[in-house]
Amino acid sequence: MATTLYDKLWQQHLVEHKESETPLIYVDRHLIHEVTSPQAFAGLKFNDRKLRHPERTFATMDHNVSTRSVEINAAGDSAANQLKILEKNCIEFGVTLFNMGHKNQGIVHVTGPELGLTLPGMVIVCGDSHTATHGAFGALAFGIGTSEVEHVFATQTLRQNKAKSMKIEIKGKVAKGISAKDIILSIIGKTGCAGATGHVVEYCGEAIEALSMEQRMTICNMSIEFGAKAGLIAPDQTTFQYLEGKEYSPQGDNWTKAVSDWQALKTDDGAEFDKVLTMNAADIKPQVTWGTSPDQVTSLDSTVPHPDDFEDAVEKESCANALEYMGLKAGTKISDIQISHVFIGSCTNSRIEDLRAAATQVKGQTVSSKVTAIVVPGSYRVKQQAEQEGLDKIFINAGFEWRLPGCSMCLGMNDDILKEGDRCASTSNRNFEGRQGRGSRTHLVSPELAAVAAITGHFVEPAVLTV
Ligand SMILES: CC(C)[C@H](C(=O)O)[C@@H](O)C(=O)O
Ligand code: SF4
Numbered sequence: 001m002a003t004t005l006y007d008k009l010w011q012q013h014l015v016e017h018k019e020s021e022t023p024l025i026y027v028d029r030h031l032i033h034e035v036t037s038p039q040a041f042a043g044l045k046f047n048d049r050k051l052r053h054p055e056r057t058f059a060t061m062d063h064n065v066s067t068r069s070v071e072i073n074a075a076g077d078s079a080a081n082q083l084k085i086l087e088k089n090c091i092e093f094g095v096t097l098f099n100m101g102h103k104n105q106g107i108v109h110v111t112g113p114e115l116g117l118t119l120p121g122m123v124i125v126c127g128d129s130h131t132a133t134h135g136a137f138g139a140l141a142f143g144i145g146t147s148e149v150e151h152v153f154a155t156q157t158l159r160q161n162k163a164k165s166m167k168i169e170i171k172g173k174v175a176k177g178i179s180a181k182d183i184i185l186s187i188i189g190k191t192g193c194a195g196a197t198g199h200v201v202e203y204c205g206e207a208i209e210a211l212s213m214e215q216r217m218t219i220c221n222m223s224i225e226f227g228a229k230a231g232l233i234a235p236d237q238t239t240f241q242y243l244e245g246k247e248y249s250p251q252g253d254n255w256t257k258a259v260s261d262w263q264a265l266k267t268d269d270g271a272e273f274d275k276v277l278t279m280n281a282a283d284i285k286p287q288v289t290w291g292t293s294p295d296q297v298t299s300l301d302s303t304v305p306h307p308d309d310f311e312d313a314v315e316k317e318s319c320a321n322a323l324e325y326m327g328l329k330a331g332t333k334i335s336d337i338q339i340s341h342v343f344i345g346s347c348t349n350s351r352i353e354d355l356r357a358a359a360t361q362v363k364g365q366t367v368s369s370k371v372t373a374i375v376v377p378g379s380y381r382v383k384q385q386a387e388q389e390g391l392d393k394i395f396i397n398a399g400f401e402w403r404l405p406g407c408s409m410c411l412g413m414n415d416d417i418l419k420e421g422d423r424c425a426s427t428s429n430r431n432f433e434g435r436q437g438r439g440s441r442t443h444l445v446s447p448e449l450a451a452v453a454a455i456t457g458h459f460v461e462p463a464v465l466t467v
Contacts, residue, residue, distance in 0.1 A: 002267075002268035002269060002270040002271040002272075003267070003268055003271050004165050004167075004202065004267045004268075004271045004272075004273060005138065005202055005232055005234055005265060005266055005267045006140065006163075006165050006200045006202065006230075006232060007165075007271070008264075008265060009121065009123065009138075009139075009140040009232075009265070010025070010140070010162055012121065013025040013026045013027075013028075013123045013140070014026075015157055022159040022160065022161055023159070023160060023161065023162065024157050024158070024159055024160075025123060025157060025158055025159075025160050026123060026156065026157055027056070027123050027124075027125050027152050027156055027157060027158055028056065028119075028122035028123050028124065029056055029057075029058075029112075029117060029118070029119075029122050029123075029124045029125075029139075030056055030057040030058075030124075030125055030126070030149075030152050030153070030156075031057075031058055031059075031060075031108050031112050031117070031124065031125075031126040031128075031131070032057060032058070032059045032060075032086075032095070032108075032126065032127065032149065033059065033060055033061065033062050033063055033086070033108050033126070033127070033128065034061055034062075034063060034064055034082045034083050034085070034086040035063045035064070035082065035127070035128075035413070036126075036127030036128060036145075036146050036149060037059070037086060037089065037127060037146075037149060038082065038085050038086070038089070039146045039150075040127070040146050040147070040149035040150035040153055041085075041089040041092075041093065041150075041153070043147075043150040044093070044150060044153055044154060047154075049153075049154050050093065051093050051094065051095065051153050051154070052153070052154060052155050052156040053156045054093060054094040054095050055096075056156060057095045057096075057153070058095070058096050058097075058098070058112070058117055059086060059090050059095050059096065059097040059098065060097070060098040060104070060105055060106060060107075060108050060111055061083050061086060061097075061098070061099065061100060061105060061406075062105075062106065062107045062108055062405075062406055062407050063406075063407045063411070063413045063414065064079035064080075064082050064083055064413055064414050065079075065083065065100065065404075065405075065406040065407075065414060066079075066404070066406070066414060066415050067374075067376050067403035067404045067405070067406045067408045067414070067415075067416055068403065068404065068415070069404070070100045070101035070404065071100075072084065072100050074415070075414040075415045076415065079413070079414060079415075083100070087099060093153075098111060101380070102380070103380050103381065103384075104247075104379070104380065104381070105379065105380050105405060106377075106378050106379020106380055106381065106382065106405040106406075107346070107347045107350065107378045107379065107405065107406065107407055108126055108128060108347070109126075109128070109130050109131065109133040109134065109217070109221065109347035109378075110347055110350060110351060110378030110379045110382065110405075111378075111379050111381075112124070112134055113133075113134060113136070113137065113213070113217060113242075114246065114351075114379060114381050114382070115246055115247045115248050116243055116246030116247055116248040116249030117248050118134040118137050118139055118141070119137060119139065119243065119249065119250075119258070119262075120137050120138040120139060120235035120239060120262040120265050121138065121139065121235075121261065121262055121265055122134075122139040122140070122141075123139070123140045123141070124139050124140070124141040125141070125142060125143070125144045125148070125149075125152060125158065126141075126143060126144070127143065127144055127145065127146055127148075127149045128143050129143040129224045130143065130221050130224060130347050130348075130429065131143040131144075131230075132220050132221060132222075132223040132224050132228065132229075132230050132231045133217050133220050133221040133231075133347055134217075134220070135220040135223065135230050135231040135232045135233065136213060136216035136217040136219065136220040136231070136233050137213075137233075137235060137239055137243070138232060138233060138234050138235035138239065138262065138265045138266075140200070140230055140232070141220075141230055142229055142230040143224070144158065163198055163199055163200045163229040163230070164198050164199045164200070164274040164275065165199060165200055165202070165273045165274050165275070166196050166199035166200070166201045166202070166228070166273055166274060166275040166276070166277070167201075167202050167204065167267075167273040167275070167276045167277070168187060168201055168202070168203050168204070168276075168277045168278075168279070169203075169204050169205040169276070169277070169278045169279070170183060170203070170204075170205040170206070170207035170208055170279050170280075170281050170284075171205050171206060171207070171278060171279070171280050171281060172205075172206055172207060172280055172281040172282050173206060173207060173210065173281050173282070174207050174210075174281040174282070174284055175282065175284070175285075176464045177286070177448070177461075177462060177463075177464040178281075178284050178285070178286065179215070179218075179286075179357065179446040179447070179448060180211055180214075180215035180216070180218040180219050180446075181218055181287070181348070181349060181427070181444075181445065181446035181447070182284055182285065182286050182287045182446055183207065183219060183281075183284055184218060184219045184221075184222045185222075185287035185289070185294065185297045185444065186279070186283075186284045186285075186287055186297075187226070187277070187279065188222065188225055188226045188294050188295045188297065189287070189295055189297040189298070190277070190279065191226045191277065191295070192226065192295050193225065193226055193227065193293050193294060193295040194226065194227045195226045195227060195277075195295075196223065196226045196227045196228035196275075197227030197228075198227070198229065199227075199228055199229060199274065199275060200228065200229050200230045200231075200232060201223055201228040201230070201231050201232065202231075202232045202233070202234070202267060202273075203216075203219055203220070203231060203232070203233050204233070204234065204267075205278075205281075206281070207281035208233060209236065209238075211238075212238065212242075212353060213238060213239060213242040214351040214352065214353040214354065215353065216233050216238075217351065218348055218349060218354075219231065219233070220232070220233060221347055221348045221429060222294065222348060222429050225294040225295075225429055225430070226294075226295065234265060234266040234267065235262050235263075235265055235266075239262070240259050240262065285299035285300065285301060286299060286300040286301075286445075286446065286448075286449055286461060286462070287299060287300070287444075287445070287446070288300055288334050288337075288443055288444070288445050288449065288459050289431050289442070289443055289444040289445075290304050290305070290322070290323075290326065290328060290334065290337075290443070291318070291319065291322030291323075291326060291431065292318075292321070292322045292325055292326065292431055292432055292433050293318070293322070293431065293432070294429065294430065294431060294444060296318075296319070296322055296431075297444070298334060299334075300334050300335060300449070300459055300461060301334070301335070301461075302333075302334055303330075303331050303332060303333050303334065304323065304328045304329065304330055304331060304332045304333075304334065304337075305319060305330060306319075306330035306331065307319040307320040307323070307330070309330075325433055325441070326441050327421070327423075327441065334459055335458060335459050335460060336458065337423070337443070337458055337459060338370070338423070338457055338458050339371065339423045339424060339425045339443065339453050339457060339458060339459075340370065340371060340372065340422050340423050340424070341371065341372050341373070341418060341422050341423065341424040341425070342367075342371055342372075342373035342374070342400075342424065342425045342426075342450050342451075342453055342454040343373075343374055343376070343408070343409040343410070343416075343424055343425070343426040343427065343428065343436070343450070344358050344373075344374070344375045344376065344400075344427050344447055344450050344451065345374070345375065345376030345377070345378065345403075345407075345408050345409065345410065345427060345428070346376075346378075346407065346408070346410040346426075346427060346428035346429060347378065347407075347410075347429075348427060348428055348429040349427035349428070349446070349447045350376060350377055350378030350379075350382065350405075350427070351378055351382055352382050352385050352386060354427065354447040355375065355377060355382065355386045355391050355447070356386075356389070356391065357446075357447045357448050357451075358375070358395075358427075358447040358448065358450065358451035359391040359394045359395060359451070360448075360451075361448055361451035361452050361455070361462050361463065362394055362395060362398045362400070362451050362454070362455065363394050363398075364398075365398055365455045366398055366399055366455065367398050367399035367400060367454045367455060368454065368455060368456060368457040370457050371453070371454050371457055372401075373399065373400045373401070373454040374400060374401040374403055374408070374409065374416070375395045375400050375401070375402055375403065376403045376404075376405065376406065376408040376409070376416075377403075377404075377405050378405060379405050380405055382405070383404070383405055398454075398455070400454065403416075409424070409426070409428075409436055410426075410428040410429075410430070410435075410436075411430070411435055411436070412434070412435070412436060412437050412438075417436065417437035417440075418436045418437035418440035419437060419439070419440065420437075420438055420439030420440065421439060421440075421441070422436075422437070422440045422441065423440075423441045423443070424436055424440060424441065424442050424443065425443050425445050425449065425450045425453040425454070425459070426442050426443065426444060426445070426450065427444075427445065427446065427447050427450050428442070428444065429444065430442075430444075431443065431444050443459075445459070446462075448462035449462060
């Protein structure tokens with residue numbers, strides 16, 4: 001029978017499925033950070049248990065860290081407390097930790113892939129909703145809750161029901177200057193924020209195959225923002241090239257053997273999906289969110305919608321609420337919205353290609369006097385690479401702040417917080433009320449659009465430039 005990539009990954013990891021019981025699956029890689037691990041470790045201690053496979057778990061510090069200093073106390077007492085607990089737990093339970101300032105430290109969804117901890121064919125879990133990012137490598141990757149983190153610690157397995165499958169095919173090529181962020185925001189705009197609830201989504205088609213690994217990660221990262229359990233892209237030469245030689249990738253004969261196994265990780269012709277969405281790449285334009293949910297998005301050449309543009313009563317009301325929170329008037333041109341802040345960073349868009357794309361727009365220009373702009377590389381490796389290429393200088397000379405890696409302004413858990421009424425062009429993945437600080441307003445965009453917004457103070461179509 002023709003099967004999907006998801007079916008194959010599921011089958012390969014199914015440990016046991018007894019009737020009337022939730023299936024049990026094996027977990028190859030467990031990634032942890034300071035926010036969702038403390039209670040799970042506490043549970044282990046309480047029950048006097050150890051980690052079943054400490055060598056399969058890797059920890060990093062990301063959400064609570066300050067991006068101004070490597071000092072563990074720099075983001076305040078409660079942040080420091082969580083970071084110190086993670087450090088203590090990792091020592092006690094024998095887990096490798098990428099501690100403050102470690103060369104491998106960074107946002108969990110940036111470091112896993114760049115170190116080769118994320119590999120095709122794996123089941124990868126993390127107590128974090130954007131774990132879907134790792135699906136870009138053809139791994140079944142999804143976020144889990146704290147009690148599940150404890151279960152994985154103790155058993156290296158997880159109880160899970162199989163999800164439904166959805167295929168999203170993007171036909172043809174995108175126009176020049178259209179980024180992966182524009183692709184995923186247009187998908188979410190089309191499906192709505194619950195369009196893939198209960199499904200594992202496989203992205204495919206010419207426009208997806210043409211993407212680099214960094215861009216594929218941007219796509220899979222936002223799968224959760226339209227309800228998907230996980231996002232998947234079948235591994236190919238682009239994937240193998242990216243992974244070859246990474247610190248934790250298989251080496252020598254093991255590498256050759258692994259690549260040959262990974263080549264089988266694809267959906268068979270004729271395999272059936274529970275749901276299918278097809279879009280034409282040529283129709284995708286630069287995207288900007290105007291509301292307080294990632295599906296409240298439109299194209300840059302458009303206007304802020306009116307509640308009456310929606311037929312559904314719930315959508316009407318959420319449009320009205322969003323306009324009020326965002327301080328926007330229906331009919332305003334998206335390109336006329338004036339912003340006060342720019343945040344280039346987060347696990348969606350803080351990888352080297354994102355920084356290159358932003359730097360290209362910024363080179364030789366000056367940040368608007370009305371805008372405060374920061375660039376936060378996703379990891380120390382990204383930071384180092386960017387500095388080798390001189391991207392830091394481009395940003396700093398233009399008036400951006402060049403920060404240390406971390407989740408930063410993506411969410412208000414550290415000292416990078418916006419004030420009430422601040423309006424931010426952000427390359428992150430969530431524009432929920434208060435996400436970047438109480439009363440702050442977020443517009444989700446690509447790195448290119450964020451960069452141009454920093455210079456001009458509003459949303460302008462980025463010039464089509466090559467690095
Ligand atoms: C803090 C963490 C649990 C949370 C998540 O699960 O996604 C965060 O990363 C986020 O993006 O909101
Ligand atoms: S960068 Fe943002 S979305 Fe990603 S893990 Fe950190 S807080 Fe969550």
